[in-house]
Amino acid sequence: MTPLELSKVFWEGLEQADTAKMRSVCDPKIWFVHIGMSCGLDHEMEAFDKGIFKPTEIVLHDQQVKDFGEVQIVLSDVDYGLLLGGNPTTHHFMTTEVFQKQGEEWKMIQFTFTALVH
Numbered sequence: 001m002t003p004l005e006l007s008k009v010f011w012e013g014l015e016q017a018d019t020a021k022m023r024s025v026c027d028p029k030i031w032f033v034h035i036g037m038s039c040g041l042d043h044e045m046e047a048f049d050k051g052i053f054k055p056t057e058i059v060l061h062d063q064q065v066k067d068f069g070e071v072q073i074v075l076s077d078v079d080y081g082l083l084l085g086g087n088p089t090t091h092h093f094m095t096t097e098v099f100q101k102q103g104e105e106w107k108m109i110q111f112t113f114t115a116l117v118h
Helices: 003-015 019-025 041-049
Strands: 026-034 037-040 054-067 071-084 087-102 105-115
Touching: 003 019, 003 054, 003 071, 003 087, 003 105, 019 026, 019 041, 026 041, 037 041
Parallel strands: 026 105
Antiparallel strands: 026 037, 054 071, 071 087, 087 105
């Protein structure tokens, strides 16, 4: 699968809070950076497993791929709806998803949320 296809798998998993699906795309050493925390894979997935992050609706507006050979970056323009502390929120983000070619497979090695102001 290409990084863009893997990104879509990751976003489907994220919207469904399906940590197995999200993990399938990620290198075990991936690092996540977003509002409220910066952490590794297990800590990020634990937030979904424990219901700390409860996605409600994800709308991908656009995705672009930047190709650097063995590294590709997927930029996703997204509205991310979730329940935080029982309160519904929606944030407009640009995510930077960095994929590295590992043998014949691509794996996500970095995922960063950046809030966009309308």
